[in-house]
Amino acid sequence: MDEALLRSLTPGVLSVLVRRGADFAAAEDAVQDALVEAVRVWPERPPRDPKGWLVTVAWRRFLDATRADTARRRREEAVDQEPAPGPAPTADDTLRLYFLCAHPSLTPSSAVALTLRAVGGLSTRQIAEAYLVPEATMAQRISRAKRTVSGVRFDRPGDVATVLRVLYLVFNEGYSGDVDLAAEAIRLTRQLAAVIDHPEVAGLLALMLLHHARRAARTAPDGSLVPLAEQDRTRWDTEAIAEGVVILQGALARDRLGEFQAQAAIAALHADAPTAGETDWVQIVEWYDELARLTDSPVVRLNRAVAVGEADGPRAGLAALAGLDDSLPRHCAVAAYLHERDGDLGTAARLYAEAARKAANLAERDHLTRQAARLNARLRH
Amino acid sequence: MAKYLLLKHYRGAPAAVNDVPMDQWTPEEISAHIQYMQDFAARLEKTGEFVDGQALAPEGKWVRYDGEGRPPVTDGPFAETKDLIAGWMVIDVDSYERAVDLAGELSAAPGAGGKPIHEWLEVRPFLTAPPTITE
Numbered sequence: 001m002d003e004a005l006l007r008s009l010t011p012g013v014l015s016v017l018v019r020r021g022a023d024f025a026a027a028e029d030a031v032q033d034a035l036v037e038a039v040r041v042w043p044e045r046p047p048r049d050p051k052g053w054l055v056t057v058a059w060r061r062f063l064d065a066t067r068a069d070t071a072r073r074r075r076e077e078a079v080d081q082e083p084a085p086g087p088a089p090t091a092d093d094t095l096r097l098y099f100l101c102a103h104p105s106l107t108p109s110s111a112v113a114l115t116l117r118a119v120g121g122l123s124t125r126q127i128a129e130a131y132l133v134p135e136a137t138m139a140q141r142i143s144r145a146k147r148t149v150s151g152v153r154f155d156r157p158g159d160v161a162t163v164l165r166v167l168y169l170v171f172n173e174g175y176s177g178d179v180d181l182a183a184e185a186i187r188l189t190r191q192l193a194a195v196i197d198h199p200e201v202a203g204l205l206a207l208m209l210l211h212h213a214r215r216a217a218r219t220a221p222d223g224s225l226v227p228l229a230e231q232d233r234t235r236w237d238t239e240a241i242a243e244g245v246v247i248l249q250g251a252l253a254r255d256r257l258g259e260f261q262a263q264a265a266i267a268a269l270h271a272d273a274p275t276a277g278e279t280d281w282v283q284i285v286e287w288y289d290e291l292a293r294l295t296d297s298p299v300v301r302l303n304r305a306v307a308v309g310e311a312d313g314p315r316a317g318l319a320a321l322a323g324l325d326d327s328l329p330r331h332c333a334v335a336a337y338l339h340e341r342d343g344d345l346g347t348a349a350r351l352y353a354e355a356a357r358k359a360a361n362l363a364e365r366d367h368l369t370r371q372a373a374r375l376n377a378r379l380r381h
Numbered sequence: 382m383a384k385y386l387l388l389k390h391y392r393g394a395p396a397a398v399n400d401v402p403m404d405q406w407t408p409e410e411i412s413a414h415i416q417y418m419q420d421f422a423a424r425l426e427k428t429g430e431f432v433d434g435q436a437l438a439p440e441g442k443w444v445r446y447d448g449e450g451r452p453p454v455t456d457g458p459f460a461e462t463k464d465l466i467a468g469w470m471v472i473d474v475d476s477y478e479r480a481v482d483l484a485g486e487l488s489a490a491p492g493a494g495g496k497p498i499h500e501w502l503e504v505r506p507f508l509t510a511p512p513t514i515t516e
Contacts, residue, residue, distance in 0.1 A: 107475045109382040110429070131382065133432050133473045141429025173382060175510045182513050211514050218515075225511060266516065303516055362508040 004187065006038055006050070010121030011191070013054045015093035022062050024100065025146040028118050030065065034058035035121055091195035098192055099158030102166040103149050110145035111166045117142055120188055126179045160196065164204050164260065167192070171208050182212055193247075202251035203261030209244030210267035213237040225367045229276040241271045262291040281311035298328050306334055314341035332358055333368055340375065349375035384432060384473050385480040387487060388503035391439050393464035398499030399492045406493050417490045425472060425483070436468035471507075480504055 010031060017027035034057040038050075047053035101115040109131075116122045116130075128138035171185035189205045217231035226232075248264045266287045273279040288304035291297075301324055309317020317338045324331060336351035352372035359365035403411065425431035443457040470487065474480050484502045492498035 109473070109475050112382070113429075131473070132384070133429075137426055137429050137431050137473070139429075140427050144427075144429055169382070172512045172514050173509070207514070215513075228515065263514070270516070306516075360506070360509055361511045363511040365508060 003039070006035065006042075007121030008187070008191065009051045009054055010035065011094045011097045011119050012051060013058055014118060015097060016055050017058055017062055019093065020059070023150065025143070025150055026062055026065060027058075028146060030058045030062035031121075032117070032123065033061040036123070094191070094195045096158075098163045099160075100149055100152060101145075102163040103152055103158065104162055105148050105152070106145055108166070108169060110141055110148065111162075112169050113138060113141050114145040114149075115166050115188070116170065116184070119191075120184055122179060122184070130174050130179045130181050132175055160198055160201065163192065164200060168204060168260075171211075182208070182215070186212060199251040199254045199256045200258040200260050202247050203258055203264050206244040206248035206251065207260050207264035207267055209240045209247070210264060210271050213240035213244065213271065219363075223363070224370075225363045227367070228270060233274065236271065241268075244268065245271070257290065257294070259291060259294045262287055262294060266291075279310065281307055285311050298324060302328055302331060302334055306337070309338045309341060314338045318342065329358070329360060330355070333364075336368075336371065345375050345379055349379060382473065382475060383477070383480075383509065384471060384507040385477075385484075386503075386505045386507065387470045387472065387480075387484050388505060389467045389469065389500070390503070391465040391467040392462075394501040394503070397492075397501065399494070399496050400498075400500075401493035403492075410491065410493060410495060413491050413495060418487075421487055421490075422470070425470075430472050430474050430479075430483075432471035432473050434468070434470040437466055439465065439467070477506070480506075 013034065014027055014031045017030060018024055022030070031054070034054050037057055038054060042050075097119055098115070101118050102111045106114065113127055113131075116127050117124065122130075124139050124142060125135050127142075128135040131138070133141075167185050167189050170188070171182050174181040186205070186208045189201065189208060193201045193205050213236050214228075214231060216237070217233065217235040218226055220226055244264065245268050248261065248268055251261050252265070266284055269280050269284050269287070284307045285304065288300060288307050291300045292304060302321070305317050305320035305324070308320040318335070321331070321335060321338065326332070326335075332351050332355035336348045336355055339345075339351060340348035349372050352368050352375065356365050356368035356372060359368055403414075406414070422431060422434050440458045442455045443459070444453050444455050447454045472480060472483060474483070481504060484504045488500050488502050489497040490500075492500075
């Protein structure tokens with residue numbers, strides 16, 4: 001059974017229930033039950049109309065739950081007349097669901113969890129495993145999130161930027177478990193791009209595809225990180241790159257630049273270089289300038305310093321780095337790299353070791369420790 | 382979304398404000414303390430931030446490899462060991478500030494006289510998985 005297809009039906013089914021008058025939290029639970037049931041039943045008895053099947057089962061589950069709640073008997077009588085299926089859910093219904101799950105009243109982790117469940121159709125257990133927390137904790141996080149948005153009117157449009165931030169988080173952060181969160185983020189962003197015409201949605205989708213394309217080349221068989229310059233570019237997914245580039249070009253042609261488009265443009269320039277040596281660093285610096293103008297983020301200026309170091313030499317890179325706060329994450333690692341390029345191996349080795357102590361993730365720490373060890377070994381000879 | 386370890390020490394942390402050994406408390410004060418810890422963990426489960434909580438026995442052994450074909454050497458416990466972990470709680474929160482706030486609450490667990498212990502807890506971030514987007 002195609003679980004991705006099953007899960008792609010989730011937002012539509014949920015929208016039908018909400019449209020029929022079910023409150024969001026109860027409808028969401030009922031849809032989850034229907035998905036579980038589908039996984040059990042479909043392999044033996046595949047439905048002719050998968051979505052119709054899900055709506056029917058979810059609606060029955062919703063009614064059962066409502067019936068069980070005797071305090072709501074009167075409401076039950078009101079809803080227990082099998083309503084007509086009603087109009088098929090529209091693109092707007094799906095879009096509203098994204099907005100609701102990324103509502104600004106939610107914390108980032110709650111918005112991520114609710115989006116993965118209500119829009120993505122993942123089970124609480126799958127989400128808990130992906131984020132390495134107990135299932136009970138994730139269940140609480142989700143039900144709290146549902147309570148938080150329970151008063152939000154479902155028919156109001158939201159801000160697409162909040163949705164994009166949530167999808168970006170799903171793509172960028174998470175552990176590798178049973179569920180491939182990066183692929184899931186791409187699926188959800190693709191689905192969003194199908195219901196809203198917005199250059200930044202396209203920009204984020206392009207950004208994800210271009211980074212996802214490098215995935216196989218990013219880690220060595222032993223699990224260690226392979227930096228961009230050393231990656232085997234024949235292992236990049238050219239199909240994903242081509243798709244990302246086309247989507248990005250379409251977005252840029254709209255002339256409404258945003259940070260995700262600019263980031264995707266930088267990723268596209270890397271993807272375009274047959275070898276690391278052929279990278280168009282001058283253009284990349286220009287895109288970082290755009291990005292700095294759009295976001296004014298110190299992290300962007302840090303990455304810009306790396307690009308300047310490649311375009312104009314390590315001294316220029318170090319000069320670009322000089323104005324930045326050295327407590328920024330990865331500042332030390334960037335300084336180490338530029339000093340090595342400048343031939344000052346002693347300083348570089350010391351800074352790599354310091355960067356390793358400050359690293360926020362394990363793979364990066366190990367990578368930086370190896371860099372320090374490599375230079376220290378050379379310095380001993 | 383970041384995990385933090387809240388680490389409690391038997392020994393090695395700076396002295397608490399209300400620094401009275403537990404065996405000098407009244408039984409009711411001990412019960413109140415335990416109840417506070419349980420309530421704290423239960424509340425974190427409800428907020429969707431609890432990952433794990435464990436307590437450790439105060440005494441353990443030191444073990445090391447002693448070469449091919451030989452059993453590992455065990456030694457200790459050593460009286461001079463400065464740092465002795467009593468237990469931990471692992472939380473999954475949205476920010477460093479939230480982790481510090483929660484550690485502060487945990488440190489307010491009641492001790493002697495029913496007053497907060499004000500004990501020092503160590504807050505340590507977990508190393509994460511690498512981000513997907515690298516430049």
